[in-house]
Amino acid sequence: MAAFRTLDQLDPAGKRVLLRADLNLPVRDGKITDRTRIDRLVPTIRELADKGAKVIVCSHFDRPKGKRVPEMSLRPMGEALSDALGQPVAFADDCVGPDAEAAVAALKDGGVLLLENTRYHAGEEKNDPALVEGLAKLADIYVNDAFSAAHRAHASTEGVAHKLPAYAGRLMQAELEALDAALGNPQRPVVAIVGGAKVSTKLDLLGNLTKKVDVLVIGGAMANTFLAAQGKSVGKSLQEAEMHETARTIMAEASANGCEILLPEDLVVSEAFAANAPNKVVGLDDVPAEMMALDVGPRTVAVVEDKLENAKTLVWNGPFGAFEIVPFDKATVAVAQAAAALTEAGKLVSIGGGGDTVSALRHAGVIDKLSYVSSAGGAFLEWLEGKTLPGVAALTSH
Numbered sequence: 001m002a003a004f005r006t007l008d009q010l011d012p013a014g015k016r017v018l019l020r021a022d023l024n025l026p027v028r029d030g031k032i033t034d035r036t037r038i039d040r041l042v043p044t045i046r047e048l049a050d051k052g053a054k055v056i057v058c059s060h061f062d063r064p065k066g067k068r069v070p071e072m073s074l075r076p077m078g079e080a081l082s083d084a085l086g087q088p089v090a091f092a093d094d095c096v097g098p099d100a101e102a103a104v105a106a107l108k109d110g111g112v113l114l115l116e117n118t119r120y121h122a123g124e125e126k127n128d129p130a131l132v133e134g135l136a137k138l139a140d141i142y143v144n145d146a147f148s149a150a151h152r153a154h155a156s157t158e159g160v161a162h163k164l165p166a167y168a169g170r171l172m173q174a175e176l177e178a179l180d181a182a183l184g185n186p187q188r189p190v191v192a193i194v195g196g197a198k199v200s201t202k203l204d205l206l207g208n209l210t211k212k213v214d215v216l217v218i219g220g221a222m223a224n225t226f227l228a229a230q231g232k233s234v235g236k237s238l239q240e241a242e243m244h245e246t247a248r249t250i251m252a253e254a255s256a257n258g259c260e261i262l263l264p265e266d267l268v269v270s271e272a273f274a275a276n277a278p279n280k281v282v283g284l285d286d287v288p289a290e291m292m293a294l295d296v297g298p299r300t301v302a303v304v305e306d307k308l309e310n311a312k313t314l315v316w317n318g319p320f321g322a323f324e325i326v327p328f329d330k331a332t333v334a335v336a337q338a339a340a341a342l343t344e345a346g347k348l349v350s351i352g353g354g355g356d357t358v359s360a361l362r363h364a365g366v367i368d369k370l371s372y373v374s375s376a377g378g379a380f381l382e383w384l385e386g387k388t389l390p391g392v393a394a395l396t397s398h
Contacts, residue, residue, distance in 0.1 A: 004176065004395040005167045007044070010141065012053035014109055018139035019045065019169065020156050020391075022146040022376075023059035023077040023114075032076065036375055037148070038084050044145045044169035045085060045112060054107040056138055057081070058095055058115045058156050060149065066122025078114040089114050095121065095156075096134030104138050118156045125154055132159035145169025147176070148376030150391030151383075161394035168395055176392065178372035179383055182351040183212050187312035193304070193335070195220030195318025196356065199243045199250075205317070208386040210254040210261075215307050217262040219320035219331070224293055226251070226263050232284050235269065237293040262307065266297030268321065268328060275325040294328040295321025301331050305338045308348065314339055316352035316370075317384060319360040329363060336364035343370055353380035 021041050026033045048055045062072045075091055082089040088111075092103035095115040107113050115138075118124045123131035132155045136142075142164040144150070149157050150172075168176065183190070190213040196202060199222045209216055218226055221238040228234050229244035229251075254261045269291040270279040281297040282288070300320075308314060316339070320331040342348035352361055353374030361367045374380040379389060 006173050012051050016139040017053045017141045019057050020144045020146045021059045022148045040171050042084050049110045052109045055112045060119040061117045068120050074117050127155050127159045131155040135160045136163035142166045143169045145171045147172050150389040151379040153390035157391040158394045182315045189214040189311045190313040191215045191311040192315040193217045197221045199225045204385040210257050210259045215260045235287040235291045264296040264300045266299040267293040268295040296331045301334050314350040317354045323360045332360050333364040336366045340366035340369035
């Protein structure tokens with residue numbers, strides 16, 4: 001991984017620091033329902049403020065499409081940020097221009113200011129040079145702590161990093177170091193678990209992982225597509241018939257790359273996609289025509305756990321089954337707890353990420369027991385796909 005500058009190389013005392021955060025939090029009925037991103041941002045803000053910086057936080061929120069949409073204001077995020085920091089957070093009614101400039105001018109050393117939603121300006125998503133200049137004018141230094149937005153070449157995530165001395169915040173640093181440990185320079189053997197509904201949405205991911213890992217475990221409904229591609233009858237299971245040839249190609253490429261692909265050896269099937277629906281464990285040749293696979297069975301779990309016992313690194317993206325409904329969460333929970341135990345014993349470096357994965361790991365009670373769990377959905381996935389993330393590249397191009 002190319003070198004990037006961190007806060008270790010920065011003396012921010014008396015400097016205006018533009019901090020790109022990701023405050024695009026889930027909100028329901030005007031209330032923030034998950035403050036994880038705020039909690040993870042606090043260490044960077046606190047470190048900068050404690051060292052005497054004037055901290056100017058900017059972020060997007062939702063999709064106002066270049067217009068001022070009152071319910072998409074960042075003002076409530078400022079209040080939540082103030083609570084988390086235990087100090088006042090000032091608020092500017094714009095992210096550039098006179099309002100923002102006046103708010104920055106009023107900021108004292110150690111103070112924190114939150115700018116209004118960057119996406120109130122159409123130039124944000126277009127990486128417009130005028131907006132980039134307006135943001136750069138506010139600060140002496142740029143710190144990016146929003147890995148979750150780093151896959152977008154926007155004004156506040158990429159453009160301004162070329163106008164000011166640019167550094168990675170502590171959250172960005174932790175994410176990049178975890179990803180490097182996962183696939184950049186991992187301890188081997190490396191096992192990857194990839195689940196999810198559709199092969200078609202994870203083609204780039206599967207293609208990249210077959211070149212990078214030693215064992216690729218395929219779960220979720222996409223495993224049904226691979227099984228059907230091998231001539232197995234999967235009953236009424238969700239699968240993509242049009243992807244069978246692609247699945248066979250992926251398996252051939254994996255074999256050529258020395259990557260073992262692990263498919264389910266048994267399945268938990270049911271007639272109904274519903275909590276506590278009657279179900280049974282069957283072998284791959286015994287899936288009833290009227291039933292669907294909703295999880296992998298105990299034999300598959302045992303094989304996966306055995307692979308983890310012999311692995312040094314785990315990369316996890318996607319659950320094994322319909323983990324949202326009992327009892328089809330069993331395999332995901334069992335493997336997650338096995339991975340957590342190996343991690344806590346110092347035998348495994350474990351990195352997970354992606355929306356469903358984070359939910360599944362939280363459900364399994366191991367969200368804090370793996371080496372690193374990324375809350376950056378799209379950016380995490382694109383990194384696993386081997387793509388260059390503009391927001392990261394901008395930090396390493398100085």
